[in-house]
Amino acid sequence: MNLKIALLPGDGIGPEVLEQAVKCLQAVEETFNHNFTYKEALVGAIAIEKKRNPLPNTTLELCKEADAVLFGAIGDPKYDNDPEAKIRPEQGLLRLRKELELFANIRPVKIFPSLIHNSPLKKDIISKTDFIIYRELTGGIYFGEKKINAEGTVASDLCEYSEKEISRIAHLAFKAAKNRRNKLTLVDKANVLESSRLWRKVVTKIGESYPEVVLDFLFVDNAAMQIILNPRQFDVILTENMFGDIISDEGSVIGGSIGLLASASVGDENALFEPIHGSYPQAKGKDIANPIASILSAAMLLEHFGLFEEAMAVREAVDKSLEKSVVTPDLNAKSQYGTGQVGDFIAHNIVDSE
Amino acid sequence: MNLKIALLPGDGIGPEVLEQAVKCLQAVEETFNHNFTYKEALVGAIAIEKKRNPLPNTTLELCKEADAVLFGAIGDPKYDNDPEAKIRPEQGLLRLRKELELFANIRPVKIFPSLIHNSPLKKDIISKTDFIIYRELTGGIYFGEKKINAEGTVASDLCEYSEKEISRIAHLAFKAAKNRRNKLTLVDKANVLESSRLWRKVVTKIGESYPEVVLDFLFVDNAAMQIILNPRQFDVILTENMFGDIISDEGSVIGGSIGLLASASVGDENALFEPIHGSYPQAKGKDIANPIASILSAAMLLEHFGLFEEAMAVREAVDKSLEKSVVTPDLNAKSQYGTGQVGDFIAHNIVDSE
Numbered sequence: 001m002n003l004k005i006a007l008l009p010g011d012g013i014g015p016e017v018l019e020q021a022v023k024c025l026q027a028v029e030e031t032f033n034h035n036f037t038y039k040e041a042l043v044g045a046i047a048i049e050k051k052r053n054p055l056p057n058t059t060l061e062l063c064k065e066a067d068a069v070l071f072g073a074i075g076d077p078k079y080d081n082d083p084e085a086k087i088r089p090e091q092g093l094l095r096l097r098k099e100l101e102l103f104a105n106i107r108p109v110k111i112f113p114s115l116i117h118n119s120p121l122k123k124d125i126i127s128k129t130d131f132i133i134y135r136e137l138t139g140g141i142y143f144g145e146k147k148i149n150a151e152g153t154v155a156s157d158l159c160e161y162s163e164k165e166i167s168r169i170a171h172l173a174f175k176a177a178k179n180r181r182n183k184l185t186l187v188d189k190a191n192v193l194e195s196s197r198l199w200r201k202v203v204t205k206i207g208e209s210y211p212e213v214v215l216d217f218l219f220v221d222n223a224a225m226q227i228i229l230n231p232r233q234f235d236v237i238l239t240e241n242m243f244g245d246i247i248s249d250e251g252s253v254i255g256g257s258i259g260l261l262a263s264a265s266v267g268d269e270n271a272l273f274e275p276i277h278g279s280y281p282q283a284k285g286k287d288i289a290n291p292i293a294s295i296l297s298a299a300m301l302l303e304h305f306g307l308f309e310e311a312m313a314v315r316e317a318v319d320k321s322l323e324k325s326v327v328t329p330d331l332n333a334k335s336q337y338g339t340g341q342v343g344d345f346i347a348h349n350i351v352d353s354e
Numbered sequence: 355m356n357l358k359i360a361l362l363p364g365d366g367i368g369p370e371v372l373e374q375a376v377k378c379l380q381a382v383e384e385t386f387n388h389n390f391t392y393k394e395a396l397v398g399a400i401a402i403e404k405k406r407n408p409l410p411n412t413t414l415e416l417c418k419e420a421d422a423v424l425f426g427a428i429g430d431p432k433y434d435n436d437p438e439a440k441i442r443p444e445q446g447l448l449r450l451r452k453e454l455e456l457f458a459n460i461r462p463v464k465i466f467p468s469l470i471h472n473s474p475l476k477k478d479i480i481s482k483t484d485f486i487i488y489r490e491l492t493g494g495i496y497f498g499e500k501k502i503n504a505e506g507t508v509a510s511d512l513c514e515y516s517e518k519e520i521s522r523i524a525h526l527a528f529k530a531a532k533n534r535r536n537k538l539t540l541v542d543k544a545n546v547l548e549s550s551r552l553w554r555k556v557v558t559k560i561g562e563s564y565p566e567v568v569l570d571f572l573f574v575d576n577a578a579m580q581i582i583l584n585p586r587q588f589d590v591i592l593t594e595n596m597f598g599d600i601i602s603d604e605g606s607v608i609g610g611s612i613g614l615l616a617s618a619s620v621g622d623e624n625a626l627f628e629p630i631h632g633s634y635p636q637a638k639g640k641d642i643a644n645p646i647a648s649i650l651s652a653a654m655l656l657e658h659f660g661l662f663e664e665a666m667a668v669r670e671a672v673d674k675s676l677e678k679s680v681v682t683p684d685l686n687a688k689s690q691y692g693t694g695q696v697g698d699f700i701a702h703n704i705v706d707s708e
């Protein structure tokens with residue numbers, strides 16, 4: 001397969017972890033005989049510094065032309081400590097998501113057996129947990145009309161959804177369930193919210209086209225409990241923007257390895273892959289940043305294009321690094337391995353198991 | 355102190371657990387020389403059966419005249435299995451909260467050391483957790499304008515808050531913090547929502563009147579993580595209706611003893627106290643229902659009227675029953691104690707430790 005991949009290293013540890021992800025993609029190219037091309041562009045604080053724009057036009061054009069975007073990290077303490085700053089690194093990512101119409105945020109929650117002791121949950125509850133959250137990313141209350149009266153005493157936000165917005169992500173989630181364990185859970189608050197009732201109606205209707213997928217429903221307050229009490233019950237969770245924000249952040253901590261989690265933001269024409277961790281500027285250039293989340297975001301990229309065997313080869317190489325403790329010091333304080341060495345180990349262990 | 359208490363036993367195990375709570379209040383009267391009067395009224399399925407109304411007028415009048423309402427439980431499978439039923443038991447409680455203008459829902463999350471093994475969280479994370487959630491109960495998106503267009507393809511819900519709605523519950527929460535560890539955390543999403551920014555502005559202003567209370571802020575998605583990662587950090591959490599629904603349900607399961615949790619719903623003129631568990635109709639009349647949540651709701655009633663020593667005496671008696679395993683079979687499968695015996699034990703152990 002030929003793929004044009006835009007590389008956006010961004011700030012902090014972004015460049016060094018992204019470099020390891022690219023190593024792994026190159027190993028996949030070689031092992032499985034694909035042809036990926038990579039073009040790099042500026043985003044975030046570094047783009048503000050060099051181009052006075054957190055998302056320069058050349059970067060946006062490159063991303064639009066690419067099949068996929070591999071993203072490092074964004075953010076710099078210089079801006080965090082200045083609440084008055086009008087131009088901020090994070091705007092680069094937000095605008096990019098909007099321009100590329102990335103309407104679905106995908107967050108896998110999967111437990112690494114060798115890291116299970118890091119989980120805040122007891123082992124018998126968390127072990128074998130493996131689910132994936134499809135969160136609607138461009139609608140709902142975060143983007144609805146905001147009002148405040150002249151006196152500043154009454155404020156409101158509107159949560160609005162259309163059938164079309166629900167339908168396009170629902171199809172993605174059902175397709176994902178078909179490739180997994182055939183279970184889809186819609187998280188909503190349909191006993192109270194009109195918008196949730198529309199979600200339920202539209203998703204139920206679409207479900208008829210996926211008869212092999214069992215669809216069930218959970219109110220968001222109950223979902224917040226079930227993720228703690230019995231996370232194994234979930235396969236694919238589908239939900240609206242704000243519920244997805246809460247539920248996916250809750251889900252991200254139960255495994256105890258939040259620094260290893262990857263995510264995808266997907267649209268009809270494009271897709272962006274990134275670790276969920278931030279730019280961690282304190283670690284920049286010290287060769288201690290953990291590249292695994294970035295490498296796993298590359299695995300999600302491969303899956304997005306149907307390269308499941310290739311993605312599995314990456315995941316197995318990652319598992320091997322964890323099992324053999326070829327990891328950065330955040331996972332093993334005694335470890336002597338740096339960012340680049342971990343990346344090399346994983347890339348070298350990408351093999352075709354057929 | 356003289357208190358007029360309305361007793362609403364309701365359905366299922368409601369009557370039998372409420373009876374134990376009353377025993378304990380009577381023990382408090384005797385021990386601490388108070389004078390409480392009790393009047394009972396119908397609510398829920400039993401009220402529908404006898405009066406064709408889940409909240410008969412006589413019940414509402416009784417509650418309005420009372421200083422506080424002690425509530426059992428509500429709900430009957432007959433209605434749960436009939437989605438077409440127009441009159442439902444739960445309407446009785448919802449209307450009562452509305453009529454009494456109970457705008458603050460208060461949910462303590464406190465760990466019982468003897469039940470810590472039931473928690474889904476690891477012991478070192480959950481131990482010594484002790485916080486209380488103040489959830490706004492009558493405003494926000496659950497009660498905002500709901501719309502659906504004629505074609506049924508676009509639906510919306512409005513989240514609206516006024517300064518007054520925020521202010522009255524904020525004062526309650528600050529006062530609670532003053533009586534505890536002087537820390538208040540406002541949970542919101544002020545980086546995105548206009549209504550959250552109003553919450554932050556109003557709560558910050560009110561905080562100036564409570565200089566001894568340290569106020570901090572947490573976005574709701576981060577709060578959903580922190581409750582799992584480090585629940586000990588919280589003292590009083592204040593939040594709007596929907597965030598409170600999610601966060602308090604999440605909080606209710608981390609202790610592993612959801613069946614023992616009590617709650618209060620408080621207004622300017624009245625207050626209602628109830629266990630958070632349901633009517634559990636399968637256990638009705640079998641003398642196996644756990645009365646502790648109902649007894650702890652009576653302790654919250656005492657605290658509401660400033661009877662802190664009395665409430666502490668009730669809590670210490672409950673702790674004793676747990677330590678000595680004088681508990682119902684849900685907490686100890688080998689236990690021979692019934693609902694009434696546990697109630698008797700706790701009531702007999704209410705002593706003035708002065």
Ligand SMILES: [Mg+2]
Pocket residue numbers: 245246249575576
């Ligand atoms: Mg979030």
Ligand SMILES: [Mg+2]
Pocket residue numbers: 221222599600603
């Ligand atoms: Mg709830």
